[in-house]
Amino acid sequence: MMAKYDEPLLNEIEEEKEEKFEExxxxxxxxxxxxxxxxxxxxxxLSQMNYGVDTGFYPLGSCxxxxxxxxxQRIASMEKxxxxxxxxxxxxxxxxxxxxxELEKMLCEITGMDAFTLQPAAGAxxxxxxxxxxRAYFEWKGERRKNVIIPDSAHGTNPASARMAGFNVIEIPxxxxxxxxxxxxxxxxxxxxxxxxxxxxxxxxxxxxILKIAKVIKEAGALLYYDGxxxxxxxxxxxxxxxxxxxxxxNLHKTFATPHGxxxxxxxxxxxxxxxxxxxxxxxxxxxxxxxxxxxxSKKSIGKVSMFYGNFAVLAKxxxxxxxxxxxxxxxxxxAVLNSNYLMEKLRKAGYDVPYYGRRMHEFVISLSDLRxxxxxxxxxxxxxxxxxxxxxTVYFPLIVExxxxxxxTEDENKATLDKFAEVMGKIxxxxxxxxxxxxxxxxxxxxxxxxxxxxxxxxxxDLK
Amino acid sequence: xxxxxxxxxxxxxxxxxxxxVRIDGLNLPPAMxxxxxxxxxxxxxxxxxxxxxxxxxxxxLKPHYIPAAVYEIVAxxxxxxxxxxxxxxxxxxxxQALFEYQSVVAELTGMDAANASMYDSATALGEAALMAERxxxxxxxxxxxxxxxxKKAVLKNYVEGAGIRIFEMPYENGLPILKKFxxxxxxxxxxxxxxxxxxxxxxIENASDNDALLIFxxxxxxxxxxxxxxxxxxxxxxxxxxxxxxxxxxxxxxxTCKREYIxxxxxxIIGATVDKEGKRAFTPILQxxxxxxxxxxxxxxxxxxxxxCAVSFLAYVAVMGKNGLRRIAIQNxxxxxxxxxxxxxxxxxxxxxKKFFNEFVAVSPVNAKKLNENLLKKGIQNGLxxxxxxxxxxxxxxxxxxxxxxxxxxxxxxxxxxxxE
Numbered sequence: 001m002m003a004k005y006d007e008p009l010l011n012e013i014e015e016e017k018e019e020k021f022e023e024x025x026x027x028x029x030x031x032x033x034x035x036x037x038x039x040x041x042x043x044x045x046l047s048q049m050n051y052g053v054d055t056g057f058y059p060l061g062s063c064x065x066x067x068x069x070x071x072x073q074r075i076a077s078m079e080k081x082x083x084x085x086x087x088x089x090x091x092x093x094x095x096x097x098x099x100x101x102e103l104e105k106m107l108c109e110i111t112g113m114d115a116f117t118l119q120p121a122a123g124a125x126x127x128x129x130x131x132x133x134x135r136a137y138f139e140w141k142g143e144r145r146k147n148v149i150i151p152d153s154a155h156g157t158n159p160a161s162a163r164m165a166g167f168n169v170i171e172i173p174x175x176x177x178x179x180x181x182x183x184x185x186x187x188x189x190x191x192x193x194x195x196x197x198x199x200x201x202x203x204x205x206x207x208x209x210i211l212k213i214a215k216v217i218k219e220a221g222a223l224l225y226y227d228g229x230x231x232x233x234x235x236x237x238x239x240x241x242x243x244x245x246x247x248x249x250x251n252l253h254k255t256f257a258t259p260h261g262x263x264x265x266x267x268x269x270x271x272x273x274x275x276x277x278x279x280x281x282x283x284x285x286x287x288x289x290x291x292x293x294x295x296x297x298s299k300k301s302i303g304k305v306s307m308f309y310g311n312f313a314v315l316a317k318x319x320x321x322x323x324x325x326x327x328x329x330x331x332x333x334x335x336a337v338l339n340s341n342y343l344m345e346k347l348r349k350a351g352y353d354v355p356y357y358g359r360r361m362h363e364f365v366i367s368l369s370d371l372r373x374x375x376x377x378x379x380x381x382x383x384x385x386x387x388x389x390x391x392x393x394t395v396y397f398p399l400i401v402e403x404x405x406x407x408x409x410t411e412d413e414n415k416a417t418l419d420k421f422a423e424v425m426g427k428i429x430x431x432x433x434x435x436x437x438x439x440x441x442x443x444x445x446x447x448x449x450x451x452x453x454x455x456x457x458x459x460x461x462x463d464l465k
Numbered sequence: 466x467x468x469x470x471x472x473x474x475x476x477x478x479x480x481x482x483x484x485x486v487r488i489d490g491l492n493l494p495p496a497m498x499x500x501x502x503x504x505x506x507x508x509x510x511x512x513x514x515x516x517x518x519x520x521x522x523x524x525x526l527k528p529h530y531i532p533a534a535v536y537e538i539v540a541x542x543x544x545x546x547x548x549x550x551x552x553x554x555x556x557x558x559x560x561q562a563l564f565e566y567q568s569v570v571a572e573l574t575g576m577d578a579a580n581a582s583m584y585d586s587a588t589a590l591g592e593a594a595l596m597a598e599r600x601x602x603x604x605x606x607x608x609x610x611x612x613x614x615x616k617k618a619v620l621k622n623y624v625e626g627a628g629i630r631i632f633e634m635p636y637e638n639g640l641p642i643l644k645k646f647x648x649x650x651x652x653x654x655x656x657x658x659x660x661x662x663x664x665x666x667x668x669i670e671n672a673s674d675n676d677a678l679l680i681f682x683x684x685x686x687x688x689x690x691x692x693x694x695x696x697x698x699x700x701x702x703x704x705x706x707x708x709x710x711x712x713x714x715x716x717x718x719x720x721t722c723k724r725e726y727i728x729x730x731x732x733x734i735i736g737a738t739v740d741k742e743g744k745r746a747f748t749p750i751l752q753x754x755x756x757x758x759x760x761x762x763x764x765x766x767x768x769x770x771x772x773x774c775a776v777s778f779l780a781y782v783a784v785m786g787k788n789g790l791r792r793i794a795i796q797n798x799x800x801x802x803x804x805x806x807x808x809x810x811x812x813x814x815x816x817x818x819k820k821f822f823n824e825f826v827a828v829s830p831v832n833a834k835k836l837n838e839n840l841l842k843k844g845i846q847n848g849l850x851x852x853x854x855x856x857x858x859x860x861x862x863x864x865x866x867x868x869x870x871x872x873x874x875x876x877x878x879x880x881x882x883x884x885x886e
Contacts, residue, residue, distance in 0.1 A: 002555065006744075010565050010783055019788040021795065024690040030572050031689075033786035036534055043538040043562070043780060050558030053546035060548055068546050071499050076711075077536065079517065080510035086713030087523040087849055088514070089841055095512035096712050109492055121584035121714065122769035124756070132622055157768050159761035164595075166626030169761040206481035237479050238486045253769065262559040263549040263581065263733065263772030265715035304618035307585045307703075308526075308713025320506060326496040334475045341478055342466045359478060386555055391548075397757070415466060438741070443554040446740040450553070453738035453750045457727060459578045460568035464737055 001389055002055075003048035004444045011461050013038055030462075049444040051391050053259065057417050059343075061363045061394040061406025062155065062202055064232045064254035066332075069324060072258060072317040081316055086308040090293055096312065097292030101285045103319045104269075110322075110329065111228070111248055112241020113271030117280040118310040123229060124157040125305065126249030126268025127196070131165035132302045133247060133272065133279045134194045134223050140279075140300055145193035145222065151179055153203060153398040158196045158227060167193060174400055177203045177356030179213060188220045198227040199243070200234070200361035202398040202406065204340060214244025223247060223276075231255045232410070233337055233362035236330025246273050256318035267314040281305050335411035336362040343409050343418045350426030355401050363408035367401050374433045378403040381428055383447060386440040388424045514846075520870050521846035522804075524660070524824045524861030525613065526703070526710050529793075531781065535707045538780040545773055549733070553748040554740075560747035563735045563772060566779040573685050574700035575693025576721035580732035582704070582771040583718025586682065587616045589701040590652065591623025592720065592731040592765055596699065597650035597678040598629050599729050599764065605630040605648035607677075609641035611658050611853060639817035639826070643671045654682035655694070659859070660801075660824030661817055662691070685719065685778075686797060687822045689790040698723055707781025708774050717774035728754065731765030793864050797823040800871065801862035807875040808860075811882065816854070823863055829856045831885040839881045845874050 016033040034042075051058070058065040075081070084093060104116040120126040131148065138145045148162035149170045159169040172183040179197070188195070195217050200206045207213065217224045226240040226248030232255045240248045252258045253266035260266070272280060282301045283294035325332060337360075344364040348354055352366045368378040382392035382405070394406040409418060428436065440447065458464055472478065479487070497505070516528040539545060543558060550556030550563070567579040583589040594606045606624065608617070610633040617631075624631065632648065634641040639659040643651070651671065655663035668679070681697035685706055694700055704717030722730060728751060736750035756763040782790065801823040805815050812830040819825075827848070829836050833856040837847045851857035862871070 007561065009561070009568075010779075011568070016786070016788075019791070021690070021791050024791065024795070026688070026690055026692050029689060029787050029791075031569060031782060031787040031790065033788050034783060036532075036784055039780070039783045040534055040537070042783070044541070046558035046562050047538075047541035047543040048558065049561075050543040050547055050550075051552075051555040052541075052543040054542040058548070063548055065546075065548060068542075069499075071503060073540065073545070074503070075506055077540075078507075078510060079515050080507075080513045081711055082709035083515040083517060083528055084513050084712045085516070085521055085523045085526055085528070085710050085846075087525065088521060088846055089837075091841070092514035092519060092846065093512075093712065095510040098509050098512070099506075106493065121588070121771075122767070124766045124768045125584060125588075128766055135626075155768075156756040156758070156760045156763070157766050160756035160759075160763045160766035163761045163763075164623070164626050164766050166628070206479075208481040208483060211483055211485060234482070236488065236491045238482050238488060242486045242488070251769075259546045260548045260769070261545050261771075261773030262547045262556075262776065263563075264769040265584075265771045265774060266769035268769075303622060304587070304615055305622055306619060306714070307587045307613075307615050307716060311714040311716075312712040313709075313715060316506070320502060322493070323497055323502045323505065324499065326494045327490055328496045329493065330490045334478075337478045338466055338470075338475060341470055345470060359481060361478075361481075382552070383554065386552070391555055392552055440554050444557045445554055445744055445746040446742050448553040448740050448746045448748045449738050450748050450750070453736040453748050457578075457734075457750055458737040459564075459727065459734060459750075460571045461565070462568065462571070462577075 001442065002051060002444050005045045005049065007042065007045045009461050010042065013042065056389050056391065057413060057421055058391040059393045059407045059409050061408040062229050063394065064408060064410060066257050066410040067412040068257045068259040069321065072320050075320045076313040076317050081313055094292055097285055099316060099319055101287055101292055103315055106322050107250060107269055107271060110235060111271050112239030113248060114274040115277040115280060116269050116271045118269045118315050119281045119305050120268035120270055121306050121311050122264060122266040123249060123251040123268040124161055126270045127157055127161035128164055129270045129281065129305050130225055130247040130249055131162050131167060133276055135165055136279045136300065136302050137276060138193055145191050147191050148193055149187055149195045151197065153201050153400050154196060154198060155202065155227060155229060162196065177205050179207055179209065181209055181212060184213065185216055188216055188222065192220050192222040194223040194225045196225040196227060198230055200230050203356060203365050204360040204363035205356065206361055210243045229254065230362060233333055235333040237333055246276060252314055252318040256321045258314045258317040265311045265314055267311045267318065332411045339409040339411060339413055339418060340364055343407060343422060346418065346422035347425055350422055351429050363406060365398065365401050366405045368403040368405060376433050376436050378405055380436040380439065384428050384436050384439040387442045390421060390424065519844050519846055520874060522848045522860045522862060522874065523846060524849050524859045526705060526713060527861040527863045528710060528865045529863055530865060531707055531709060532784045534784050535777055535780045539773055539777050544776055551749065553746065557747060560735050562776050562779055564737060564747050566775040567735060569779055569782050570719050571721050573688040573693065574721045575695040576700050577724035578727045579721040580730055580734050582775045583720050583732060584771060585716035585718045586701060586703040587619035589718035589720050590616055590682065591620050593680045593699045593701050594620060594624050594629060594650060595627055596729050596731060597680060598627055600726060601649035601678060603647065603649040604628060605632060606650045606652060607632045607634055607646045607648055608652045609634050609636060609654065609657065611636045612654060613658055643668060645675065646677060647675055648677055650678040650680050652680045652682065656684055656687060656822045656824060659817055659826045660821040662820045662822060686794050690794045698726065704774065704778045707777035715771055715774050717771045717778055729764060732767050732770060796864040800866050801825060804860060804862045804871045807871060811875060811879045824859060824861045826854065826857050826859055828854065829858055831882050832856065833858050835885055836881055839884065840877060843877050845877050
């Protein structure tokens with residue numbers, strides 16, 4: 001469980017004396033001078049008021065909160081990574097280039113794509129990169145295609161990324177929790193640039209019509225885009241490249257455990273089929289003999305999407321993770337899918353509703369809308385879970401399920417944890433409505449007032465004076 | 466568990482996968498144990514040369530000392546393994562840290578508000594241009610022609626979809642020349658790509674006369690001893706403090722602005738509020754700008770950001786304090802000026818004068834490309850060759866470059882020059 005402190009802000013801690021510096025231009029600077037002892041205490045207290053993967057069960061759907069092996073941290077803290085500049089001569093960074101080159105090859109094998117860029121800094125950044133590639137491709141072909149089609153169950157980043165790349169977004173409804181082929185065929189035409197799809201989708205359901213979907217998209221001359229958020233379900237079982245996807249992004253902080261960092265940094269590599277390789281951002285990494293080189297030669301490339309070559313320290317962690325797991329990545333996916341189906345059945349037995357009931361992949365969605373008659377919302381159950389030491393699942397997503405709880409246990413949880421979670425969920429179902437609405441009771445702070453925060457935003461410690 | 470699901474074989478759970486796409490495993494090596502993995506990676510990385518093995522004078526992302534306490538803080542699993550702090554009651558630690566980060570960068574840049582991070586300074590520039598366009602809707606932005614080509618390339622990708630045109634300002638004596646410009650925003654840097662401090666008042670006047678927003682790119686360490694650009698509307702920068710170079714990533718895009726524009730901002734923002742008992746608490750706010758609510762109409766597509774790098778930045782500032790920051794900033798400035806002087810003594814020219822912080826351009830009296838190649842053989846990574854200036858080299862010097870390192874490098878540069886001549 002988390003600790004409770006009335007932890008002051010940094011600027012509220014007793015300060016040490018200010019030094020006087022001669023001849024500096026800036027006079028006013030409100031940054032406190034604190035002894036290291038006080039700084040450490042402050043941050044340790046803060047950390048103890050935060051829930052992490054090592055704290056307990058963290059079943060956030062679509063986020064893949066798997067265990068982060070500690071070797072990854074050690075690798076990323078090595079001087080050979082920390083103290084290397086991105087602008088050094090190629091001959092002095094051969095290790096880094098080799099690592100990136102090999103990681104690209106591994107990602108190709110895992111996804112069935114032909115080439116990867118490691119430059120995007122996050123999943124959404126990868127989507128944006130993928131959409132820029134689609135745009136550049138059609139410009140090169142001299143085709144004006146302005147629409148991107150997205151299912152209504154998609155992550156919010158999909159439409160946002162497509163829009164940022166200058167496309168119109170057409171959203172299509174789902175049917176029985178899957179892509180509605182008729183609806184898709186109805187909107188696909190010569191102006192369609194791409195169809196963005198997560199598979200398995202955000203309900204945890206595999207789009208079994210994927211080959212038909214791919215055919216519809218191909219026949220219209222459009223591109224099929226794979227949102228890799230849910231890749232953890234299918235490693236070693238199927239490859240997006242074999243399903244007909246032309247572009248895909250991965251979330252290394254999800255599937256390859258690099259971890260989430262309280263919001264970031266992540267990494268969102270983008271893979272493409274051969275015919276799109278020349279459009280990838282620059283530089284690419286080439287192997288010439290035994291030497292690795294940056295290659296800036298492609299004229300069709302979209303250029304750059306971030307300052308250098310991507311979040312290298314994160315890439316090194318993903319590389320480490322893939323080496324550790326190797327072929328057993330398949331077992332990870334199998335266990336993730338087993339855990340998910342097991343927990344879903346447990347929760348059904350406990351009395352929860354599973355819309356579009358059937359087999360699930362690595363995650364599933366339950367609806368808590370029955371509880372509304374008691375005046376209880378999904379958020380109340382989520383907060384109550386905190387009292388039992390669990391991090392709540394993703395709430396109110398996907399949007400197509402009312403009062404949704406999106407649950408992804410990952411492969412790293414054992415049966416005892418899943419059983420305990422199901423037991424607690426069952427218990428909450430019969431708890432007093434007021435108890436739930438006033439929860440959480442045991443956390444560092446009680447239910448946080450988000451409405452007040454938005455009315456008169458207080459964004460810095462100056463605003464609190 | 467399989468019994469509970471009434472299945473005999475795990476593949477029954479994968480029956481929705483069409484047979485045509487099913488595979489049986491991946492063509493990857495078998496799993497390796499931890500020690501073997503570490504040894505393999507050590508061997509690969511041994512081919513790299515670090516700053517400690519090969520002194521480097523490269524600009525843009527430079528080596529800085531990071532106190533041990535900073536590593537300890539960001540190594541807390543509660544910080545690095547956690548998800549985005551949407552469940553505020555379980556994330557007060559991260560939320561308060563990010564609120565403090567926002568406070569510190571707003572203070573440094575002289576702005577009212579900050580977001581909780583962008584990917585890097587280049588994407589921060591792209592997002593700033595999009596934000597200015599949302600506010601002013603004039604369809605164009607002016608930028609100095611002498612900014613990093615990296616930033617230019619990223620900016621182009623960010624603004625093209627929104628139909629924003631980019632005008633490049635020519636430069637004179639290393640500083641951009643401003644003419645009348647009727648667009649959404651003017652982007653200026655100080656210190657700029659050539660390392661020069663640009664505090665000309667006409668920049669401000671030009672922007673305000675034409676009702677364009679002023680986007681200001683700057684450096685957080687520089688701001689501990691130089692006046693902040695309070696006259697800007699949006700301030701961006703690279704938040705390298707407390708974050709290792711890591712071969713260029715992860716980085717931290719600083720993004721701050723004036724209060725009146727906060728609802729146009731991209732990215733996550735943390736605010737202070739209270740819990741139901743009136744106790745101070747922190748929470749993500751103004752989320753209706755963001756993609757998970759607003760989808761295609763969001764101010765940005767950003768979801769994962771660089772939160773842990775923001776915590777590193779904050780931890781660095783907290784450990785150093787105002788005194789420490791200023792001491793380091795002064796050392797940076799002194800070391801860079803010392804290096805420039807030594808280079809002048811051996812025949813280099815400093816073409817744009819001495820008004821710089823910790824980066825500067827020097828023109829080599831001999832072929833700069835040849836000079837760098839030969840220096841590399843002697844174990845020195847010289848500064849960055851500039852395409853813009855014949856034999857121009859952009860140097861980056863920090864507190865890590867003490868007199869001994871600089872003297873040794875200058876000695877070797879002199880020696881190499883003589884070999885080339």
